[in-house]
Amino acid sequence: MLIVVITLVDIFAPQDIHLGPLLVIAPALTASFAGPLPTGGIGVLAVAAQAYIGQHIGTLSSRNILVQIVAIALLSVLTVFFALIRERRGRQLARVRSVAEAAQHVLLWPLPDRIGPLKVASLYLAAEDEALIGGDLYAATRVEGGTRVMIGDVRGKGLAAIGEAALLLGAFREAAHQHTGLPELAAALEQSVTRYQADFDSEDEPGEPFVTALLLEIPDEDHISRMTSCGHPAPLVLGPGHSVTVPGLHPAPPLGVGGMGPASYTLDAFPFEAGDTLLLYTDGVVEARDRGGDFYPFEERAARWTESSPEALLNHLRRDLLAHVGGRLGDDAAVIAIHRAAVPDVVHHRGRIDHSF
Structure with a gap:
């Protein structure tokens, strides 16, 4: 929904206003509550939305739009990487907690x-x-x-x-x-x-x-x-x-x-x-x-x-x-x-x- 809203506002906004870079917010927010796969999927949609915006306004091949697409893609990859690390550490913490709980229940x-x-x-x-x-x-x-x-x-x-x-x-x-x-x-x-x-x-x-x-x-x-x-x-x-x-x-x-x-x-x-x-x-x-x-x-x-x-x-x-x-x-x-x-x-x-x- 966020990607759709940003895309529509950017399309209908005046020519001198560019909201496409805000699309990176979507994968960043997804990483806060979902795993790497959903985050990567949202990142792909954000890149596709930026490309659609460039095609709609006729500037897809321009240097500005290409740089924005590459930037959103790179930031999405980094977000997926951090989501992967967080998920791995979460599994490690869950294992440590289970062992600690078992040990503490044995004691008390x-x-x-x-x-x-x-x-x-x-x-x-x-x-x-x-x-x-x-x-x-x-x-x-x-x-x-x-x-x-x-x-x-x-x-x-x-x-x-x-x-x-x-x-x-x-x-x-x-x-x-x-x-x-x-x-x-x-x-x-x-x-x-x-x-x-x-x-x-x-x-x-x-x-x-x-x-x-x-x-x-x-x-x-x-x-x-x-x-x-x-x-x-x-x-x-x-x-x-x-x-x-x-x-x-x-x-x-x-x-x-x-x-x-x-x-x-x-x-x-x-x-x-x-x-x-x-x-x-x-x-x-x-x-x-x-x-x-x-x-x-x-x-x-x-x-x-x-x-x-x-x-x-x-x-x-x-x-x-x-x-x-x-x-x-x-x-x-x-x-x-x-x-x-x-x-x-x-x-x-x-x-x-x-x-x-």
């Missing part, structure tokens, strides 16, 4: 929709461009009579923190089945982080590395939940009627700063009734700022959607959080929503241990 396994009697949804927003994960982490596993969940935040953000996150995730998936209590589990994770701490020193972020973590244990039958905090904030408990409560917490120092034993960690318990939803989160959510410097009012916003399913709740929070920060987070952010159904529809077998998620 997606949580299933159901874990035992619980409905679960998870949200991860990485601060690094093109990254699916960063320094925040979470995992869940079935143990005898219940479910154990961990959410954590490695010091730093983005790709530089992935190594330490991988270490802690692997340690949790193994140790969660070997220790009967959460304080013992926290001490085992502390040993794992301390043992390999020197391997994760970063020149970009000098200082002692550490990880905040919240360990949660949710029994299948008892309507309570137990938790041990290693410098991590307490979860929110969303109940009917837009109620939000924050359980009392006695946090210990983050993992990697002390090499402490089980006696240093406190086991806190709080009610988790049928119909309630637990919200576990990292500080990238509550410390997200808008342009005016105001923190994201996480507790206030979560109270709006207490009646929503875990997946719908996190969809609301994701849109609201990104709108608050203007579309880009300054730190990695993770949220897990865990809902205890009012009427359990899963048959539990005592003594059975399922695979980890």
